[in-house]
Amino acid sequence: MDRIEVxxxxxxxxxxxxxxxxxxxxxxxxxxxxxxxxxxxxxHFCRIEDKEIKFYNDFTIIALGLDSIEARSYIxxxxxxxxxxxxxxxxxxxxxxxxVDGGTEGFKGHARVIMPGVTPCFECxxxxxxxxxxxxxxxxxxxxxxxxxxxxxxxxxxxxEVHNGKAFDPDDPDHMKWVYNEAVKxxxxxxxxxxxxxxxxxxVKNIIPAIASTNAVISAACALEALKIMSGCSKTLSNxxxxxxGEGLHxxxxxxxxxxxxxxxGPGVLIELDVSITLQKLIDQLEExxxxxxxxxxxxxxxxxLYMQAPPVLEEMTRSNLSLPLYNLMGKVSKDVIHVSGxxxxxxxxxxxLRKLRVVFKxxxxxxxxxxAGGA
Amino acid sequence: MTxxxxxxxxxxxxxxxxxxxxxxxxxxxxxLLNCGPTGSETLKNLVLGGIGSITVxxxxxxxxxxxxxxxxxxxxxxxxxKAKCVCAFLQELNDAVKAKFIEEFPETLIASNPSxxxxxxxxxxxxxxxxxxxxxxxxxxxxxxxxxxxxxxxxAHNALMEDSMIKLDRICREANxxxxxxxxxxxTGLVRISVKEHTVxxxxxxxxxxxxxxxxxxxxxxxxxxxxxxxxxxxxxxxxTPYVVILVKMAEExxxxxxxxxxxxxxxxxxxxxxxxxxxxxxxxxxxxxxIEASFKVFGSKGISSELQQIINDSCAEVDSNSSDFWVxxxxxxxxxxxxxxxxxxxxGTIPDMTSSTELYVNxxxxxxxxxxxxxxxxxxxxxxxxxxxxxxxxxxxxxxxxSFCKNARKIKICRxxxxxxxxxxxxxxxxxxxxxxxxxxIAMGFYILLRAVDRFAANYNSFPGQFDxxxxxxxxxxxTTAVGLLSDLGCNGSTLTEDxxxxxxxxxxxxxxxxxxxxxxxxxxxxxxxxTKQFVxxxxxxxxxxxxHKSQLLTL
Numbered sequence: 001m002d003r004i005e006v007x008x009x010x011x012x013x014x015x016x017x018x019x020x021x022x023x024x025x026x027x028x029x030x031x032x033x034x035x036x037x038x039x040x041x042x043x044h045f046c047r048i049e050d051k052e053i054k055f056y057n058d059f060t061i062i063a064l065g066l067d068s069i070e071a072r073s074y075i076x077x078x079x080x081x082x083x084x085x086x087x088x089x090x091x092x093x094x095x096x097x098x099x100v101d102g103g104t105e106g107f108k109g110h111a112r113v114i115m116p117g118v119t120p121c122f123e124c125x126x127x128x129x130x131x132x133x134x135x136x137x138x139x140x141x142x143x144x145x146x147x148x149x150x151x152x153x154x155x156x157x158x159x160x161e162v163h164n165g166k167a168f169d170p171d172d173p174d175h176m177k178w179v180y181n182e183a184v185k186x187x188x189x190x191x192x193x194x195x196x197x198x199x200x201x202x203x204v205k206n207i208i209p210a211i212a213s214t215n216a217v218i219s220a221a222c223a224l225e226a227l228k229i230m231s232g233c234s235k236t237l238s239n240x241x242x243x244x245x246g247e248g249l250h251x252x253x254x255x256x257x258x259x260x261x262x263x264x265x266g267p268g269v270l271i272e273l274d275v276s277i278t279l280q281k282l283i284d285q286l287e288e289x290x291x292x293x294x295x296x297x298x299x300x301x302x303x304x305x306l307y308m309q310a311p312p313v314l315e316e317m318t319r320s321n322l323s324l325p326l327y328n329l330m331g332k333v334s335k336d337v338i339h340v341s342g343x344x345x346x347x348x349x350x351x352x353x354l355r356k357l358r359v360v361f362k363x364x365x366x367x368x369x370x371x372x373a374g375g376a
Numbered sequence: 377m378t379x380x381x382x383x384x385x386x387x388x389x390x391x392x393x394x395x396x397x398x399x400x401x402x403x404x405x406x407x408l409l410n411c412g413p414t415g416s417e418t419l420k421n422l423v424l425g426g427i428g429s430i431t432v433x434x435x436x437x438x439x440x441x442x443x444x445x446x447x448x449x450x451x452x453x454x455x456x457x458k459a460k461c462v463c464a465f466l467q468e469l470n471d472a473v474k475a476k477f478i479e480e481f482p483e484t485l486i487a488s489n490p491s492x493x494x495x496x497x498x499x500x501x502x503x504x505x506x507x508x509x510x511x512x513x514x515x516x517x518x519x520x521x522x523x524x525x526x527x528x529x530x531x532a533h534n535a536l537m538e539d540s541m542i543k544l545d546r547i548c549r550e551a552n553x554x555x556x557x558x559x560x561x562x563x564t565g566l567v568r569i570s571v572k573e574h575t576v577x578x579x580x581x582x583x584x585x586x587x588x589x590x591x592x593x594x595x596x597x598x599x600x601x602x603x604x605x606x607x608x609x610x611x612x613x614x615x616x617t618p619y620v621v622i623l624v625k626m627a628e629e630x631x632x633x634x635x636x637x638x639x640x641x642x643x644x645x646x647x648x649x650x651x652x653x654x655x656x657x658x659x660x661x662x663x664x665x666x667x668i669e670a671s672f673k674v675f676g677s678k679g680i681s682s683e684l685q686q687i688i689n690d691s692c693a694e695v696d697s698n699s700s701d702f703w704v705x706x707x708x709x710x711x712x713x714x715x716x717x718x719x720x721x722x723x724x725g726t727i728p729d730m731t732s733s734t735e736l737y738v739n740x741x742x743x744x745x746x747x748x749x750x751x752x753x754x755x756x757x758x759x760x761x762x763x764x765x766x767x768x769x770x771x772x773x774x775x776x777x778x779x780s781f782c783k784n785a786r787k788i789k790i791c792r793x794x795x796x797x798x799x800x801x802x803x804x805x806x807x808x809x810x811x812x813x814x815x816x817x818x819i820a821m822g823f824y825i826l827l828r829a830v831d832r833f834a835a836n837y838n839s840f841p842g843q844f845d846x847x848x849x850x851x852x853x854x855x856x857t858t859a860v861g862l863l864s865d866l867g868c869n870g871s872t873l874t875e876d877x878x879x880x881x882x883x884x885x886x887x888x889x890x891x892x893x894x895x896x897x898x899x900x901x902x903x904x905x906x907x908x909t910k911q912f913v914x915x916x917x918x919x920x921x922x923x924x925x926h927k928s929q930l931l932t933l
Contacts, residue, residue: 007387010424013469035450037443106392107902107912111926143616145737146729190734202391209391212421213905216898224891224923234563237926245902247581249915253926 001047011212048075049352053339054303057082057097061226064101065219067208069129070351072101076114076122077354080265081339083116089267091117100225102218106209107246111221112239113229119239120258121265132206147187147194151203154182170205179204217243263291268337268358275361279307279329280322286340292355297342301330309342327361334364382426382472389425397909398426402472404497404908405429409482409544411462413888414560415502416448417897422904423466429474430466431496434459435481445890483540490547498554498904501544503561503888537831538800545570545796554907557796558900561830562884563923564823565896569793569903569914573692575702576789577781578911584787585673587724590623591638592678594723596743601625604736606655614657618732618740619667626652626667627674639675648674662731679719684786688713697766701773704766705781706788708758712751722751722782752782789913799933803866811931812871820920820929822877829859830881840886852882880924892923 002024004015014031015024025043033041044051048071056062056078066072079097086092099114101122114121139145140153159168159179169175180200187195201207221241228234237253244250263269269291273282279299286294299306306329307321308314321329330336337358344353383390390398404427408415411434419430438453438461446462453461459477467475478485482501485492493499541557548555548570555570589597601624608614630648631638639648649668656664680688688710692699695707713721725748727741756778760770781788811821833855834840841851856878863871899919906914917930 006381006384009385010387010389010426011421013420013424016468035447037451139731143732143734143737145732145734191738192734198387198391207388207391210388211392211902211905212424213898213902216417216421216894216901218898220891220895220898221926224889224895227889227891234924241926244582245899246912247579248913249899249903249919249930251926251928 001045011210011215013212053078053081053300053341053354059097061229062097062099063222063226064099066101067103069126070346072122073126074352074354075099077264079114080116080121080123081354081356083265083356084337085117085267098229100222100229102222104210104214104218106211107214107244109214109218109243111218111225111237111241111243113225113237114239116265118258120256121262123264124259124262125240125256144186144190144192147183147192147196147199148203150186150190150192150195151179151183151200153186154179155204158182158186176201176204214243214245217245263355268356270358270360272360272362273326275325275327275364277326278323279326282326283307283322286342292340292344294340294342294344294353294355295350297340300339300341301336306338326359330359333361335360386426393905393909393911397911400909401426401905402428405431405495406904407431407433407493407496407499409433409499409501410503411446411448411458412442412502413445413447413890413893414558414565414896414900415500416446416462416466417894418500418502418558418900418904419462419466419897420448420469421898421901423470423473423475425901425905426470427473427908428497429476430463432459432463432466432475432477433480433482433485434462434477435479435484445888445893447890482544483537486540486544486547490543491551493544493547493553494551496553498556498907499544499548500900500904501541501555501557503559537835538828542795542797542800549795556900556903556907558896559827560888560893560896560921561827562881562887562889563892564827564881564884565892565921565923566824566827567896567899567903567915567919567921568796569791569907570796571791571793571907574791574793574907574910574914575700576791576910576913577702577784579784579787579789579913580911581787581913585676586726586728587786588620588673588727589720589723590620590627590670590674591676592720593624593628594747596747597624598628600739600743601628611657613733615661615663616731616733616736617663618730618736619663619670620727620730620740621736622652622655622663622667623670623674626655645671645675666730680713680721681786684721684788687788687790690790695762695766697768699766701777702781702788704762704768704773705755705759705778707762708755709781709785711758711762712755716754717751721785722755723748724783724786725749748782752779755782791914791916794933803933805867807932808866808868809871812868816927817929817931819877819922819927820931822873823881823920823922824918824931824933825859825862825873826855826877826881829855829862830886832862833858842882842885848882852879855882889923892921895923896921 004012004019004022004024004027006017006020008015009017012024014028019027023043023045025045029041029043032039048066056075062075062079064072064075066075076099079099082095082097084092084095096115096117099116100111101114102111103109113119135149135152140149140157144150144153155168159182168179177197180195180197183195183200187193221237221243225237228236238255240254240256242250242252242254258265260266271289277285283297283299286292286297296309298308298310305314305318306326307318330338335358337356339354340357341352341354343350386398393401401422406419406422406427406429408419408430411419411432415432415434419432423430434457436458438449438456438458440454442449442458443451443454448462448465449458457477457479459479463475463477467473545555547553549572552572554574557566557568557570559566593601601621604617604621604625606614606617606622606625608617626648627638630651634644639645649671652664652668652671687693688706690706692703693706693710695703699707709721713719723744725745727744730737732740756775759773759778763770763772808821811817830840836858837854841855842848856873856875859873859878863869863873899921903914906912915930917932920929920931922928
């Protein structure tokens with residue numbers, strides 16, 4: 001969904017100065033198609049969440065060049081959502097949607113292969129990501145010591161005090177200049193050195209330094225893994241590569257292990273329901289369920305939209321299902337998998353999320369075992 | 377086409393190496409030998425970053441097979457000079473870079489015009505294997521899909537063979553031009569730096585203990601700590617006393633009660649931490665929690681690291697009129713450490729953020745900055761005196777350079793690399809044997825041997841093993857013989873490489889995969905950047921890439 005910016009040009013070699021402002025997807029596709037024959041590239045200028053989930057099932061492999069944990073979490077849930085298990089709780093090979101993921105920061109980077117159901121998925125190893133640095137409010141408000149404290153004071157506290165409801169836009173140079181000037185004022189007041197415009201941008205936008213060489217290394221690693229997965233010509237990375245090129249050169253391969261209770265790539269969160277429960281009741285219950293806490297849930301069963309919160313036309317089409325029993329909507333089977341997408345709370349932020357649910361209807365067929373059905 | 381505003385275009389990299397690093401890149405001139413995929417990818421990253429100038433040397437023409445692995449040539453390039461086409465593409469990426477090409481085979485230039493290379497800051501030397509190929513896939517009898525190279529019956533040429541490499545290495549060494557070798561071969565590859573000596577002041581390590589001197593405070597710091605009462609009654613003030621002050625005071629009290637020594641045994645260290653805990657008057661006193669966590673900084677030994685000790689003991693620290701500025705400053709550092717420094721290097725001067733009132737924190741910062749400045753002035757005097765002694769202008773080293781040296785004194789690094797000839801003719805046998813037998817290194821070492829063996833193979837048989845259809849079995853056995861011969865020449869008698877690895881090397885058929893070339897090119901370009909900016913630390917050994925399981929290794933050879 002991004003457009004090309006000037007600061008991309010030091011490393012994103014498919015873009016030129018005259019492309020600034022245009023959608024990255026479209027320009028990248030065009031440039032590659034100009035030079036490489038026999039390949040088919042279709043650009044989609046949109047957010048990854050804008051695509052229907054079944055869109056992603058069309059692909060053999062998904063390669064990720066994302067820049068946030070939230071985005072990775074989302075696509076990971078999508079890919080793992082296709083995964084089905086057999087009666088012995090083994091993943092069905094034809095439902096495994098491989099992903100290769102990479103990321104860089106300065107001289108550091110990582111590349112990994114995710115085979116849902118086999119290797120750990122993104123969620124299984126979420127603990128790998130340290131929580132983002134947040135300054136305590138009292139430091140910002142009362143005892144600033146560093147330039148970053150002064151900047152965040154201007155950005156997070158002073159802005160709202162003065163701008164009464166107007167949202168701060170990090171891409172608006174006037175907004176950024178205002179924050180910079182306020183940060184300088186505060187720094188002067190406390191005798192703190194070091195506030196520069198560059199630092200202001202870096203702190204407010206959480207700018208990550210990036211260079212062509214590290215990105216070349218990591219993207220090449222991902223491309224190589226994708227080639228090996230698709231051609232079978234060699235064994236693949238198993239399963240996480242970390243790279244650091246600042247102090248000499250260090251690479252390490254770690255074989256992380258899947259979390260068998262993972263909510264995302266595991267067989268699914270078990271939920272026992274009465275046959276009488278309506279779809280509306282289920283949606284309400286999902287908001288309360290401590291294992292899920294999903295609000296504004298949309299429900300999909302076997303690729304069919306049972307209820308969609310958006311867009312308005314789909315909402316209208318599926319609204320009548322809300323009052324019907326879920327059991328009926330699911331074709332009166334005793335147990336099956338449904339997919340739930342909605343909003344979940346994480347660190348005081350609301351993010352898109354997707355979860356697999358193993359629904360078991362109570363009192364049907366006297367079935368009591370917890371095995372998941374792979375389909376009706 | 378107007379140029380992009382450099383400060384904006386380079387913003388994301390300026391945050392790493394700053395204006396000085398960028399200036400060094402923009403002054404540099406790079407010569408690339410052979411612009412196959414590996415060389416092209418290396419140069420691409422440098423051009424994007426704003427390197428001063430590039431000169432591409434390659435005698436070959438673009439062929440159909442090149443379209444399968446070199447992004448810098450396209451349909452319209454076929455039949456034209458590869459150097460010309462690659463240059464044209466690179467120029468598009470950054471019009472601030474001066475791009476030239478010479479349609480000539482590197483071996484010819486190396487043999488006939490060695491002085492040609494003296495004009496460059498750095499040479500990147502890569503292989504370029506016969507490009508009359510297309511890469512397809514075929515099912516082999518074992519049932520595995522393999523990448524097979526279909527080749528024409530052309531000879532293997534353009535490989536930068538052993539002799540040329542050795543000659544080039546000597547030429548560059550003599551002309552004081554830096555050299556980086558980069559090579560891709562199937563799922564393996566290699567990057568090797570060759571420079572006599574590369575010194576780094578701004579090594580910028582990720583993690584390095586701050587220079588707090590909690591176990592050896594100087595008078596001003598002591599006086600400041602004395603002026604603060606830890607037992608202040610106001611609870612706000614109590615929890616905003618910075619941990620540096622807490623630890624300096626507590627350490628002093630301890631030494632008074634323990635005949636001048638700091639905690640050294642496990643029990644003593646625990647006791648010290650307990651004393652800190654006992655001073656907390658509330659659970660939320662972050663400054664005391666920080667003090668407890670940082671208490672290990674009090675227990676550490678005084679003085680300089682063994683690595684720095686080695687540097688000041690190096691024979692190059694005995695300076696004369698030919699010594700570099702770096703070594704003159706090291707000589708000054710050595711004098712400082714044994715005199716005014718009292719065994720310590722100059723104070724770095726910054727302190728990390730810590731829970732504190734603004735006033736105390738800023739005061740503390742000022743004290744550290746003042747001491748750093750004072751140490752710098754002493755070292756500067758030493759530098760000027762040494763310059764005079766060795767017959768140089770005492771002002772010939774800039775103040776800012778000396779300042780940067782002082783700030784980074786504890787982190788300076790030296791990288792020295794053997795000549796290729798030396799590596800080939802005088803191998804460190806025990807090291808080689810260790811690599812060949814160690815589980816973690818044997819595959820990387822095997823690839824290193826085989827990369828040299830395939831060159832010998834090509835010299836004998838005019839093609840690389842597995843390069844042509846048919847004859848795979850014969851190639852495997854010939855490669856094995858060649859590799860065993862090489863091992864024996866190196867003195868590693870009795871060591872063998874696994875059949876698997878030899879088969880694998882033949883399977884590669886000297887193919888240059890774009891993804892592997894891009895990876896190797898990424899690594900090579902990163903090393904070039906570190907060498908030119910003189911920031912961060914270049915790899916100190918030969919990098920052997922393993923694209924099978926990514927367990928690549930650095931081999932000190």
